[in-house]
Amino acid sequence: TINPEAVAPNLPTTNVGDQNPAPPEDFRLEADLYMPMTNIVRVLRRTLPPHAKISDDTNEIIPECVSEFICFVTSEANEKATASTKKPSTQKI
Numbered sequence: 601t602i603n604p605e606a607v608a609p610n611l612p613t614t615n616v617g618d619q620n621p622a623p624p625e626d627f628r629l630e631a632d633l634y635m636p637m638t639n640i641v642r643v644l645r646r647t648l649p650p651h652a653k654i655s656d657d658t659n660e661i662i663p664e665c666v667s668e669f670i671c672f673v674t675s676e677a678n679e680k681a682t683a684s685t686k687k688p689s690t691q692k693i
Contacts, residue, residue, distance in 0.1 A: 634663035635670075 640662050644654055 634667045637663065640666060 637659065641654065641659075644658075644662070648654070
């Protein structure tokens with residue numbers, strides 16, 4: 601049998617005999633951090649000419665850029681809200 605502590609020593613297990621470690625509460629899949637791909641493709645298709653093709657590299661990079669942009673805008677809004685003693689906004693993707 602595989603020892604879960606040997607495979608993933610930092611992840612808690614639900615039961616002592618359980619072979620599948622439970623993810624930590626703040627665990628998120630990388631895909632969960634980005635905008636849904638269908639929304640991104642919809643915006644790209646509306647913006648690009650009808651004959652344009654979207655490469656695989658673009659499909660990989662654009663969600664990262666969108667996420668980074670949202671984080672930047674949220675950070676700037678929080679700084680301004682904190683400076684003016686208003687309640688800071690939270691980031692929702």
